[in-house]
Amino acid sequence: VTNAREIKSVSIVGVGLIGGSFALALRAAGFNGEITGVSSPPAIEAGIAIGAIARGVSLEEAAATADLLYLAQPVSHILQTIEKLSSIAKRDCLITDAGSAKSEIARKASECLSRSFFLGGHPMAGKEQRGAEAAEADLFRGRPYVLCPTRAERSAFEEDFRAWLARIGADVLEMSPEVHDSTVALTSHLPQLLSTALAETLAKSENPHLTKVFGPGLIDMTRLALSSPDLWLSILTTNKASVSAALDAFVEVLTDIRDTLDTENLRAHFQTASEYSSKLRKLSFTD
Amino acid sequence: VTNAREIKSVSIVGVGLIGGSFALALRAAGFNGEITGVSSPPAIEAGIAIGAIARGVSLEEAAATADLLYLAQPVSHILQTIEKLSSIAKRDCLITDAGSAKSEIARKASECLSRSFFLGGHPMAGKEQRGAEAAEADLFRGRPYVLCPTRAERSAFEEDFRAWLARIGADVLEMSPEVHDSTVALTSHLPQLLSTALAETLAKSENPHLTKVFGPGLIDMTRLALSSPDLWLSILTTNKASVSAALDAFVEVLTDIRDTLDTENLRAHFQTASEYSSKLRKLSFTD
Numbered sequence: 001v002t003n004a005r006e007i008k009s010v011s012i013v014g015v016g017l018i019g020g021s022f023a024l025a026l027r028a029a030g031f032n033g034e035i036t037g038v039s040s041p042p043a044i045e046a047g048i049a050i051g052a053i054a055r056g057v058s059l060e061e062a063a064a065t066a067d068l069l070y071l072a073q074p075v076s077h078i079l080q081t082i083e084k085l086s087s088i089a090k091r092d093c094l095i096t097d098a099g100s101a102k103s104e105i106a107r108k109a110s111e112c113l114s115r116s117f118f119l120g121g122h123p124m125a126g127k128e129q130r131g132a133e134a135a136e137a138d139l140f141r142g143r144p145y146v147l148c149p150t151r152a153e154r155s156a157f158e159e160d161f162r163a164w165l166a167r168i169g170a171d172v173l174e175m176s177p178e179v180h181d182s183t184v185a186l187t188s189h190l191p192q193l194l195s196t197a198l199a200e201t202l203a204k205s206e207n208p209h210l211t212k213v214f215g216p217g218l219i220d221m222t223r224l225a226l227s228s229p230d231l232w233l234s235i236l237t238t239n240k241a242s243v244s245a246a247l248d249a250f251v252e253v254l255t256d257i258r259d260t261l262d263t264e265n266l267r268a269h270f271q272t273a274s275e276y277s278s279k280l281r282k283l284s285f286t287d
Numbered sequence: 288v289t290n291a292r293e294i295k296s297v298s299i300v301g302v303g304l305i306g307g308s309f310a311l312a313l314r315a316a317g318f319n320g321e322i323t324g325v326s327s328p329p330a331i332e333a334g335i336a337i338g339a340i341a342r343g344v345s346l347e348e349a350a351a352t353a354d355l356l357y358l359a360q361p362v363s364h365i366l367q368t369i370e371k372l373s374s375i376a377k378r379d380c381l382i383t384d385a386g387s388a389k390s391e392i393a394r395k396a397s398e399c400l401s402r403s404f405f406l407g408g409h410p411m412a413g414k415e416q417r418g419a420e421a422a423e424a425d426l427f428r429g430r431p432y433v434l435c436p437t438r439a440e441r442s443a444f445e446e447d448f449r450a451w452l453a454r455i456g457a458d459v460l461e462m463s464p465e466v467h468d469s470t471v472a473l474t475s476h477l478p479q480l481l482s483t484a485l486a487e488t489l490a491k492s493e494n495p496h497l498t499k500v501f502g503p504g505l506i507d508m509t510r511l512a513l514s515s516p517d518l519w520l521s522i523l524t525t526n527k528a529s530v531s532a533a534l535d536a537f538v539e540v541l542t543d544i545r546d547t548l549d550t551e552n553l554r555a556h557f558q559t560a561s562e563y564s565s566k567l568r569k570l571s572f573t574d
Contacts, residue, residue, distance in 0.1 A: 124500060124501065124502040125502060126502060126503075126504075127503075143502065144499060144500050144501070144502075146500060173496075173499055173500065175496060175500075179494075179496060180500070182494065183494055183496040183497060183500045184500060186488070186489055186492055186494065186497055187489070187497055187500055187501035187502075187505050188501065188502060188504060188505065190485065190488070191485060191504050191505050191507075191508040192504065193541070193544055194481050194485060194508065194541075195504075195508065195560070195564075196544065196556060196557055196560040196561075197537060197540045197541040197544055197556075197560070198477065198478060198481060198537065198560075199559070199560035199561070199563045199564045199567075200540050200544075200556055200559050200560045200563070201473070201477070201533075201536050201537045201540045202473055202474070202563055203559050203560065203562070203563035204536070204540065204559075205473055205536070207466075207469065207470055207473065209460075209462060209466060209470040210470060210473055210474055211566065211567065211570050212431060212460055212570075213411060213431050213433055213460065213462075213467070213470045213471060213474055214411060214431070214474035214475065214567065214571070215411040215412060215413060215430065215431075215474075215475060216413075216414075216571075217413075217475060217478050217479065217482075217510075217511050218474050218475065218478050218567065219567065219568065219571055220478075220507050220508075220510055220511070221478040221481065221482065221507075221508065221511065222560075222563070222564040222567060223504075223507055223564070224504050224507070224508065225557075225560040225561055225563070225564040226561055226564050226565065227557070227561070228557075229553070229554045229557035229558060229561070232553075232557060233551075233553055233554060233557075236548050236549070236553065237548065237549045237553075240548045240549045243548060244545060244548065246488075247541065247544075247545050249488050249491070249492070250484060250485065250488045251538060251541065251542075253484045253487050253488045253491070254480070254481075254484040254534065254538065255538075257480055257483065257484055257487075257534075258531060258534050261523050261524070261527045261530060261531065262523070262524045262527045264520075266516070266519075266520055266523065266524075267516045267520060269483060269484075269487055270483055270512075270514070270515075270516035270519060270520075271516060272486070272487050272490050272491075273482070273483040273484070273485075273486035273487045273490065273509075273512040274483075274486070274512055274513055274514070274516070275490070276486045276487070276489055276490035276509070276512070277482075277486045277509040277510070277512040277513050278513065279498065280486075280498065280501065280505065280506065280509060281506065283498050283499075284501075284503075284506055
């Protein structure tokens with residue numbers, strides 16, 4: 001990259017868990033420029049209270065002044081923000097996002113942001129709590145952070161943005177939006193739907209003993225079911241094809257297991273699964 | 288119960304995580320009688336090393352001397368032990384077990400143990416680690432402990448056994464073996480199979496990015512997949528009908544979710560699941 005430039009000002013659009021954590025992480029890593037926020041009044045208040053942002057601004061002011069616009073809203077809102085930015089973003093700023101499904105966002109950006117530089121992103125970090133109140137400077141440390149470049153042309157701020165991602169401890173990977181979406185359909189969206197469907201199956205059962213006779217395994221397996229519908233509806237809607245394929249692959253395996261329930265063949269299913277689960281744990285920094 | 292008697296000697300058949308923990312829990316709660324173990328030489332050695340049992344004995348010696356026989360083996364081994372005990376158990380001892388599926392064990396006991404008193408049990412406690420090395424005196428504290436009485440006639444030692452369960456902190460519930468099995472099919476066996484099938488689905492995928500792009504949710508959802516096939520094969524084999532019914536109910540919900548992926552109806556699934564998951568957490572002491 002020739003004429004690389006330093007990011008002097010950042011605006012977080014959507015000051016929640018992810019946006020707030022990104023701002024705190026920048027500060028903890030030594031970022032000295034201004035960080036503003038575009039969000040609802042209570043979110044701005046929470047973001048100021050935790051020291052993530054200096055003040056709230058309009059999207060127009062953010063678009064006119066920030067070197068880096070960090071869109072950390074639910075996917076459906078990111079799509080709307082990109083539309084709005086099409087006419088107001090300053091020519092040279094870097095726009096990135098933290099949405100969990102990338103293909104539709106990439107399409108929208110290439111349609112609307114021809115004037116500005118867009119680089120899709122997805123930090124694989126989170127927790128059940130929402131809002132800036134739950135933000136943590138270390139949320140991204142040691143976690144995968146996927147970037148989905150879709151243009152040959154790069155923003156003058158991209159090199160500096162990548163340097164900040166390294167300083168906040170994120171483990172940056174690159175892939176196309178389509179590969180990202182089919183990957184997270186299996187590693188994130190499928191587990192979410194299994195947890196939701198498990199909790200719903202129990203909720204629908206008329207067995208009155210369910211809530212008395214359970215162990216820690218059920219608690220683990222229903223944790224993701226606590227997730228917010230608002231976040232997930234737009235993730236799943238914008239990644240429907242990959243999620244449907246992941247569900248089909250899962251139901252095929254589950255049906256095969258059902259058919260081997262009282263046979264020695266069941267052992268092979270348990271062994272394959274146990275080996276894969278052990279492998280994941282060796283790769284993960286989180287368990 | 289008239290002529291109730293105190294338990295003076297206990298033999299643990301299967302000195303592993305559950306059997307070892309039960310022995311440690313008895314000791315911690317003040318039990319002063321002898322505790323012996325019937326198990327493989329390494330398991331006996333481990334049980335002595337952690338202070339759970341005093342010594343190893345043959346099943347014949349245990350059957351001839353113990354007031355309480357505590358069968359803590361995999362379900363298929365419990366079935367075999369009950370057969371062996373039919374000719375050697377002393378007339379008045381109490382035989383109980385810790386197997387995770389109760390109907391087949393109850394049938395086998397009523398067929399083989401007409402001379403002795405049998406009371407099926409299932410402590411809803413455990414962890415991924417196996418063996419007496421992982422045993423803990425507090426494993427049963429605050430956890431459901433299901434008893435499945437199937438006879439009007441009760442052992443003279445039953446009252447004292449129940450008193451010890453209370454002293455070790457177990458939360459005792461009673462239900463029939465059939466109700467137990469259809470309940471744990473939903474709360475324990477279904478979550479186990481979902482975790483196994485999820486890990487297997489990912490293991491079978493040819494996507495090379497799966498092991499790089501995942502978050503803590505996948506780690507939670509694949510923890511149960513680490514469980515031992517040896518334990519689970521006999522649980523699932525002896526509870527096939529209830530487990531199949533639970534799988535069918537789950538696949539029906541999952542299919543319904545798949546069909547609503549890009550509609551507002553998805554919200555109702557998330558809300559039902561989230562409410563149920565919150566309710567479980569309020570009832571649980573473990574999260």
